Amino acid sequence: xFKRLIKEKTRYNPLEYENKIYNFWIPYFKxxxxxxxxxxxxxAPPNITGSLHxxxxxxxxxxxxxxxxxxxxxxxxxxxxxxxxxxIATQNVVEKELKKQGTNRFELGREKFIEKIWQWxxxxxxxxxxxxxxxxxxxxxxxKRFTMDKKYVEWVEKAFIVYxxxxxxxxxxxxxxxxPKCKTSLSDLELEYKQTEGFLYYIKYPLKSNGFLTIATTxxxxxxxxxxxxxxxxxxxxxxxxGKTALLPIxxxxxxxxxxxxxxxxxxxxxxxxxxxxxxxxxEISQRHHLPMISVINEExxxxxxxxxxxxxxxxxxxxxxxxxxxxxxxIEKIEPLIHxxxxxxxxxxxxxxxxxxxxxxxxxxLSNLAYKAISSKEVEIFxxxxxxxxxxxxxxxxxxxxxxxxxxxxxxxxWYCKNCSDxxxxxxxxxxxxxxxxxxxxxxxxDEVFDTWxxxxxxxFAILYSHKEKKFYPADIVASAREILQLWxxxxxxxxxxxxxxxxxxxxxxxxxxxxxxxxxxxxSLGIGVDPLxxxxxxxxxxxxxxxxxxxxxxxxxxxxxxxxxxxxxxxxKIWNAYRFYFLNLNNFKKKNKSDKLxxxxxxxxxxxxxTKKFVAKKAESFEFGLSLKKVYKFFWNELCDIYLESWKKxxxxxxxxxxxxxxxxxxxxxxxxxxxxxxxxxSFGRKKPIFFEKWD
RNA sequence: GGACCUGUAGCUCAAAGGUUAGAGCGUUCGCUUCACAUGCGAAAGGUUAGAGGUUCGAAUCCUCUCAGGUCCACCA
Numbered sequence: 001x002f003k004r005l006i007k008e009k010t011r012y013n014p015l016e017y018e019n020k021i022y023n024f025w026i027p028y029f030k031x032x033x034x035x036x037x038x039x040x041x042x043x044a045p046p047n048i049t050g051s052l053h054x055x056x057x058x059x060x061x062x063x064x065x066x067x068x069x070x071x072x073x074x075x076x077x078x079x080x081x082x083x084x085x086x087x088i089a090t091q092n093v094v095e096k097e098l099k100k101q102g103t104n105r106f107e108l109g110r111e112k113f114i115e116k117i118w119q120w121x122x123x124x125x126x127x128x129x130x131x132x133x134x135x136x137x138x139x140x141x142x143x144k145r146f147t148m149d150k151k152y153v154e155w156v157e158k159a160f161i162v163y164x165x166x167x168x169x170x171x172x173x174x175x176x177x178x179x180p181k182c183k184t185s186l187s188d189l190e191l192e193y194k195q196t197e198g199f200l201y202y203i204k205y206p207l208k209s210n211g212f213l214t215i216a217t218t219x220x221x222x223x224x225x226x227x228x229x230x231x232x233x234x235x236x237x238x239x240x241x242x243g244k245t246a247l248l249p250i251x252x253x254x255x256x257x258x259x260x261x262x263x264x265x266x267x268x269x270x271x272x273x274x275x276x277x278x279x280x281x282x283x284e285i286s287q288r289h290h291l292p293m294i295s296v297i298n299e300e301x302x303x304x305x306x307x308x309x310x311x312x313x314x315x316x317x318x319x320x321x322x323x324x325x326x327x328x329x330x331x332i333e334k335i336e337p338l339i340h341x342x343x344x345x346x347x348x349x350x351x352x353x354x355x356x357x358x359x360x361x362x363x364x365x366x367l368s369n370l371a372y373k374a375i376s377s378k379e380v381e382i383f384x385x386x387x388x389x390x391x392x393x394x395x396x397x398x399x400x401x402x403x404x405x406x407x408x409x410x411x412x413x414x415x416w417y418c419k420n421c422s423d424x425x426x427x428x429x430x431x432x433x434x435x436x437x438x439x440x441x442x443x444x445x446x447x448d449e450v451f452d453t454w455x456x457x458x459x460x461x462f463a464i465l466y467s468h469k470e471k472k473f474y475p476a477d478i479v480a481s482a483r484e485i486l487q488l489w490x491x492x493x494x495x496x497x498x499x500x501x502x503x504x505x506x507x508x509x510x511x512x513x514x515x516x517x518x519x520x521x522x523x524x525x526s527l528g529i530g531v532d533p534l535x536x537x538x539x540x541x542x543x544x545x546x547x548x549x550x551x552x553x554x555x556x557x558x559x560x561x562x563x564x565x566x567x568x569x570x571x572x573x574x575k576i577w578n579a580y581r582f583y584f585l586n587l588n589n590f591k592k593k594n595k596s597d598k599l600x601x602x603x604x605x606x607x608x609x610x611x612x613t614k615k616f617v618a619k620k621a622e623s624f625e626f627g628l629s630l631k632k633v634y635k636f637f638w639n640e641l642c643d644i645y646l647e648s649w650k651k652x653x654x655x656x657x658x659x660x661x662x663x664x665x666x667x668x669x670x671x672x673x674x675x676x677x678x679x680x681x682x683x684x685s686f687g688r689k690k691p692i693f694f695e696k697w698d
Numbered sequence: 699g700g701a702c703c704u705g706u707a708g709c710u711c712a713a714a715g716g717u718u719a720g721a722g723c724g725u726u727c728g729c730u731u732c733a734c735a736u737g738c739g740a741a742a743g744g745u746u747a748g749a750g751g752u753u754c755g756a757a758u759c760c761u762c763u764c765a766g767g768u769c770c771a772c773c774a
Binding site: 010011012193200215216217218219222263264267268272273274275279280281282340341343386387390393394397483486487514516518521522551552554556557558559560561562563564565567568572573574575577578579581582584585586627628634635642643646650 | 767
């Protein structure tokens with residue numbers, strides 16, 4: 001269909017052909033057993049909220065390069081597209097839409113709200129997936145997956161049930177981050193930190209014997225929940241306090257003075273008040289010392305009955321009242337201004353309360369060990385290797401994983417509570433048929449709690465590659481990921497995969513460079529800094545964008561994105577086009593003229609150069625050095641092939657025509673993983689009708 | 699606070715201990731030469747952040763200083 005095009009046009013316009021070429025490829029992307037050797041890529045499913053950003057573009061261009069390169073080496077490519085429901089992020093976006101319409105999710109109710117999200121998903125899914133098509137990705141579109149597919153939900157529920165059966169799941173009352181406005185617990189990831197000018201209050205606590213000690217706090221209202229005071233074991237200046245007992249002002253509760261390494265001896269007075277109910281660190285310390293937890297603030301941010309006379313006040317009002325009382329008692333030593341980071345909800349910007357809540361946890365000791373072994377045994381390789389360090393560090397300090405969320409959008413947990421007895425539950429996918437062991441009745445109500453979205457993401461590899469009678473695709477050869485989800489996603493896939501299938505879910509993890517702005521700052525949509533890859537595609541075309549990204553990429557360091565290499569890519573495409581134009585226009589002419597079987601010095605030179613270039617590209621593909629290999633290919637093509645070899649033909653040298661044919665064809669194949677669309681188009685001009693990626697590299 | 703990365707031409711990057719530190723973009727000048735003006739030919743542009751050390755030899759290895767950045771954790 002495009003065969004004669006090349007003779008007619010002196011300019012190559014990528015925008016004219018790329019879509020058509022992609023559509024031509026789609027049926028061939030469908031997985032089919034040809035050689036029997038698979039090359040399996042695990043895709044990182046984008047959020048349904050998301051539009052493509054440079055990180056996605058980079059990540060998937062790299063993978064697509066590998067897919068095409070491996071295909072040329074004779075592998076059958078396995079790469080299936082998918083998208084992620086992305087729990088809280090999606091809920092957030094849809095809530096913003098509702099706000100524009102003058103309503104909110106509470107007005108709508110849970111069912112209607114979820115229905116809205118589904119509508120939203122149907123509408124946006126294709127927009128997102130089309131962006132992958134624009135990048136030219138080698139994806140099998142017949143096997144699309146979504147993390148809220150019926151089958152996928154089933155996997156998530158079953159995984160939870162198996163974990164529970166093996167004793168790795170428990171329910172516990174613990175302090176969690178809670179947004180009073182959104183009325184849900186939040187993971188640490190869903191917090192932002194806002195620099196705030198506040199005060200550090202130095203408060204005197206009487207000692208039981210006699211005298212006083214002083215603690216420093218930014219939140220005097222939480223002192224009512226104190227259960228102990230702590231000092232650092234190396235804090236000599238406070239040594240004489242060890243073993244003594246202090247009295248909590250106002251309430252006069254006795255507080256033991258304990259020793260814990262977690263206390264910073266240099267902050268404030270070096271004495272930390274332990275308030276397990278309203279601080280995660282304090283909770284951790286309290287666990288080590290078997291201390292109770294006393295909650296004084298409720299989920300709405302108001303003082304509860306444990307706060308006695310302050311009950312019913314908001315935490316801010318309580319702060320004022322308590323300070324007033326302390327002043328009356330002459331227990332305030334001093335007040336210093338302090339600039340500190342206050343956690344706020346990343347959606348509504350409300351200040352987060354840490355409050356105890358009953359949540360579901362996954363025990364991490366056994367599982368984190370699996371994740372540790374994967375890397376230490378080298379069964380799973382992390383590249384570049386320097387990322388092993390934070391990976392191991394995270395596993396070493398890991399806490400049990402809170403896997404429940406009180407949001408609405410997500411996979412509902414297969415948990416049933418007895419309507420009469422609040423703490424009795426059964427775990428099963430269907431409504432339990434047993435009676436409640438407490439009230440002997442059978443009134444089971446399914447929980448509202450949903451899974452942490454990462455709990456579901458952790459199961460992605462085998463839900464997409466292992467299930468549905470497609471075991472043969474598991475494990476994957478490679479997954480590429482941004483560094484910030486090494487722990488959140490990669491580590492969790494590793495232990496989940498091993499736990500449920502006995503096999504690690506992939507062999508190699510490539511932590512790709514972060515795409516920064518030209519100024520070296522992180523690209524951020526909300527701050528309005530960054531470049532939209534789709535804009536670049538509509539300006540320069542997909543091959544040009546790919547060229548621009550690969551040109552700038554190094555495996556080792558972050559990439560400050562510059563637009564000019566994308567333009568350079570466009571020029572390169574034109575150069576390729578015209579080199580082949582030259583070839584096709586002069587084909588018959590040269591064939592008649594050169595019948596020699598001997599090789600000229602130009603022939604020898606170009607053959608050698610082609611060989612070393614191919615070798616270089618093959619070697620660099622293993623270490624993800626695409627920037628270097630593209631530069632090598634670029635120089636080969638422009639300087640060796642065009643400037644020297646093609647020019648030599650103009651001067652009617654004694655070149656060998658067969659070498660000419662061979663070099664031009666092999667070069668096209670060599671160029672394919674770098675600039676797929678144009679090479680396919682020229683491939684048609686060679687009279688071939690199949691995809692070029694079914695050619696042989698050698 | 700912890701870990702990691704980076705400072706080389708105006709900009710983005712190469713140069714994996716060894717000639718005169720190289721490309722692209724940008725700048726300046728000359729060419730419509732029959733594949734390509736998105737091209738061809740040429741030129742200007744550098745104390746490799748700074749200091750010290752190792753070495754016959756350092757942009758490269760080591761130490762310190764300065765500057766920029768990323769991720770993780772988070773302080774009461």
